[in-house]
Amino acid sequence: MPRPHPKEFRDDVVAVARRGEAPLSQIAKDFGISDSCLRNWMRAADVEDGNRPGVTRSESVELREANRRIRLLEQENEVLRRAAAYLSQAHLPKRLYPLVSELAADGVPVAVTCRVLKLARQPYYRWLAEPVTTREVEQAYLANALFDAHRDDPEFGHRLLADEAARAGLVACDRTVWRICSDNGWWSAFGKKRSRGGKKAGPPAHDDLVLRQFRADAPNRLWLWDITEHPTNEGKVYLCAIKDVYSNRIVGYSINYRMTSQIAVDALLSAVRRRRDVAGCVVHSDRGSQFRSRKVARVLDRHDLVGSMGQVASAGDNAAMESFFSLLQKNVLNRRRWATRQDLRIAIVTWIERTYHRRRRQHRLGRLTPIEYETINTPQVALAA
Numbered sequence: 383m384p385r386p387h388p389k390e391f392r393d394d395v396v397a398v399a400r401r402g403e404a405p406l407s408q409i410a411k412d413f414g415i416s417d418s419c420l421r422n423w424m425r426a427a428d429v430e431d432g433n434r435p436g437v438t439r440s441e442s443v444e445l446r447e448a449n450r451r452i453r454l455l456e457q458e459n460e461v462l463r464r465a466a467a468y469l470s471q472a473h474l475p476k477r478l479y480p481l482v483s484e485l486a487a488d489g490v491p492v493a494v495t496c497r498v499l500k501l502a503r504q505p506y507y508r509w510l511a512e513p514v515t516t517r518e519v520e521q522a523y524l525a526n527a528l529f530d531a532h533r534d535d536p537e538f539g540h541r542l543l544a545d546e547a548a549r550a551g552l553v554a555c556d557r558t559v560w561r562i563c564s565d566n567g568w569w570s571a572f573g574k575k576r577s578r579g580g581k582k583a584g585p586p587a588h589d590d591l592v593l594r595q596f597r598a599d600a601p602n603r604l605w606l607w608d609i610t611e612h613p614t615n616e617g618k619v620y621l622c623a624i625k626d627v628y629s630n631r632i633v634g635y636s637i638n639y640r641m642t643s644q645i646a647v648d649a650l651l652s653a654v655r656r657r658r659d660v661a662g663c664v665v666h667s668d669r670g671s672q673f674r675s676r677k678v679a680r681v682l683d684r685h686d687l688v689g690s691m692g693q694v695a696s697a698g699d700n701a702a703m704e705s706f707f708s709l710l711q712k713n714v715l716n717r718r719r720w721a722t723r724q725d726l727r728i729a730i731v732t733w734i735e736r737t738y739h740r741r742r743r744q745h746r747l748g749r750l751t752p753i754e755y756e757t758i759n760t761p762q763v764a765l766a767a
């Protein structure tokens with residue numbers, strides 16, 4: 383069964399088809415889909431826009447959301463009823479964690495119970511595993527000793543506070559002492575202010591596994607990705623694209639009007655949906671904050687992808703991706719002044735799917751287009767359509 387196309391890709395194809403600049407069959411061929419698939423997308427888009435009768439996606443989502451809310455209200459009422467009965471029994475200790483366990487056994491999620499009773503879930507799970515751990519007791523004694531030393535002499539820094547705690551018989555490394563002091567704000571009265579608006583680049587989330595060797599002997603072995611931007615009269619448009627080094631094909635991209643970590647996540651998910659076997663693929667980028675985010679790290683781990691990052695202020699570490707953006711700049715972005723974000727978006731998508739993938743022949747690929755190169759050199763079962 384073929385994998386579904388990303389929603390962003392479907393919306394862009396429908397927008398191109400509605401312009402009527404070419405027959406539907408030609409547009410479907412340019413974007414690598416069937417005529418019936420394009421007609422189905424346009425029919426669904428007409429329903430969503432109110433031009434055709436039918437149940438829209440928003441109505442279906444609203445129905446599911448209403449059912450979910452009803453079920454959630456029933457669970458919350460059960461939590462309140464059981465909690466009132468539990469607390470009214472004077473002979474029982476007033477601890478709510480056992481009640482959370484009882485409700486969980488009866489099918490009420492722990493998250494719902496903790497939210498209604500205004501309890502944190504992490505302490506509950508820690509209590510469930512072990513009411514009080516030995517490490518917590520040791521950390522509490524150490525924190526008390528550090529607080530006493532800090533209260534006696536606010537001029538002491540964390541190292542001197544560690545010495546005072548060691549004299550009291552509580553020995554800990556400087557890093558542990560610094561963490562406790564940092565969490566509680568126990569700084570020396572003579573310490574310098576800590577800056578919060580620094581511009582220094584953050585540490586790399588991954589090592590550089592590419593080392594400027596942009597070669598791959600099979601698909602889904604090495605992907606490159608980066609983000610570029612271009613202004614319009616309505617504001618900037620940001621493009622995050624992912625290129626497979628094997629065929630220079632853009633396997634995933636996302637276009638947005640804000641440069642957040644979500645644009646990188648959407649591009650990566652788009653690439654994963656289009657390709658079949660991506661486990662072990664190296665995904666190389668620069669040290670942008672979008673690529674170092676926790677959201678991107680979770681997506682990489684979920685799909686068994688391997689992250690890689692170049693050095694700071696070194697464009698050569700991702701030169702193969704920079705060359706694609708340079709080509710895009712010359713062929714699309716700088717050709718004219720763009721009035722709306724939608725116009726620029728359609729132009730980018732059309733150039734990538736119609737010109738770059740299917741018409742622009744590349745010397746490195748033996749004068750073949752990326753689609754032709756993959757079709758000739760790779761079995762069809764190894765690639766998503």
